[in-house]
Amino acid sequence: MAAAAVLAAAVPVAAPAYASSAQRGTVVSVRHLTGMSADQTRTSLRTNGFDASAVRRGVDEYQVVYRTVDPRHRPTTASGLLVLPRGGDRSLRTVSFAHGTESFRPDVPSTNTEPFVTSPPVTYAAAGFAAVAPDYLGMGEGPGTHPWMDVPSETTASLDLLRAARDVAARHGRTLRRDVLATGFSQGASAALGLGRALRGGADDWFRLTALAPVSGAYDFSGVELPAILSSGDDKTTVAYTTYLLVSWNRLHHLYRDPADIFRAPYAGRVDALFDGDTPGNVMLDQLPDSLRELLTDKGFALLRHPSPRFAAALRVADAVCDWHPGVPTRLYRATGDEQVPTVNTDRCTTAFAAYGEHPTVVELGTPEYEGSRHLGSAVAATAATVRWFASLR
Structure with missing residues (x-):
């Protein structure tokens, strides 16, 4: 829950008067936040304690405000981060990264300069993916309060950001392929599972789940x-x-x-x-x-x-996030001695998946630390591990 600087130009956006199912994911506004060359990206990641070995491209970061729905399916808006690689393929696979718990509205990917929340999507984009990172409802530029650990609204916010990102990418001459590789840390692990379940269930006509990699989640x-x-x-x-x-x-x-x-x-x-x-x-x-x-x-x-x-x-x-059959390559990541989320949560998730015939790989990250925390350290270590794994999936 680290405090961070707010981008000076950030202005809250009021909820629209309507948001039909056809309008969900419609772009309200786009703002270019920053751009980095490949060398600058490597330096940024290394300086902030993240692995830069997967960097192949420079990146451009965009804040996207888009239409979505609140927990009661009333119209609202939300914001999120889109990071696109510079150069390379015009047609991109997408990594959806869901961040961990924050309580202060600006401490989320699209309004935060703190590297802990932005380095994962930057890592994925620098490796050649399009990367999206939802701020969730009531955070970033979104109105209202945040419904913490509400998987249904985390799911709709994540799905609608994918739809908005597809539009924004097209404006920059890029095509988002159907493939979505879903990952998330801590609170975001449940959000990633919710998004994966929705995609697997056909919630969108274009995007489909192709890999799943939740990290250090509170699944039970x-x-x-x-x-x-x-x-x-x-x-x-x-x-x-x-x-x-x-x-x-x-x-x-x-x-x-x-x-x-x-x-x-x-x-x-x-x-x-x-x-x-x-x-x-x-x-x-x-x-x-x-x-x-x-x-x-x-x-x-x-x-x-x-x-x-x-x-x-x-x-x-909340406890049903693992009660489904992903049917795609799935890995669950955890760190030994996580001081915030007991690792037995991962065991409970694998047991739940097994009841549906799914047997995901559990990746033990050892004892990584970030600012004295193994829980936070698991996010850093898992970012390095997942980007390599995602790149190996073709």
Whole structure:
């Protein structure tokens, strides 16, 4: 949840008055953000701790604002990043990269200069792919608040960005082929699975899923994540994730009437504002306690231990991200000792896939670190691994 500089020209875009199924993915605006030669791209990636060995091309980055729908299928807009390689083939395969958790609106691919969120799509584009990275709803240039870990809206935002990117690429003389290689990190692992499932189910007339590579995902909230939260309550990151989950899902699923029922004072009066998209991540962390005991009331703990019917129904949706048959080459990536997402999540995902006759390869990334975190390190290591794997698939 690192804070980052906002591009000076970024201006929020209001939701359109309508968005039929035919209009989803329609481009609202495009802005060229930056361009780099191949040498500049290598230097940027290496300087920021990412592997540059796959770089073959320079890149151009574009912010795309496009029409999509909100969790209730009402019209809205969202933004995302499109990165195109300079030169090379005119017809490109597309990598869709879904980023990890951010709570501050600007800390996403199309409005962020922080290299952690932009280096993966830059890596894929520099290797010769078209790369797209959705900001998700309520982030970047999108209006409203972000529905965190809501797989259905992550899916529609990701799919509609692909459609918009196809149009933008054509304006630059490039054709996006049907092939989509879907990957994502942490929160984005579930988003990538949601997109893959939609493409596999024929959600788009053009794009089709050809490979799937989620990284360090929380695939089992009911069986893994909630027990882990309750057993490691004296941890600031756990406190932040728990608050984000309850606040965001209350907006979507009405889990409680009054924040004071779930959160202790003084936090009950501030949690909604801390996760409104306009509070920098470091400020949010400073305004939260260091332990769940300080954060939650007895009712708050009871909701986590024994989810209400509405909460349980929402959890079932989140937990179903691996309950389908990809039918394409699939790899799941994880790091040993991930301090934020227990690696048993990956085991649960492979078990779920097995029930559908799918047996993905689990790639052990070892113990990579980025800024002292193995969870973040897994994103860096997996970017290097997936770009090589994607390039080998023809």
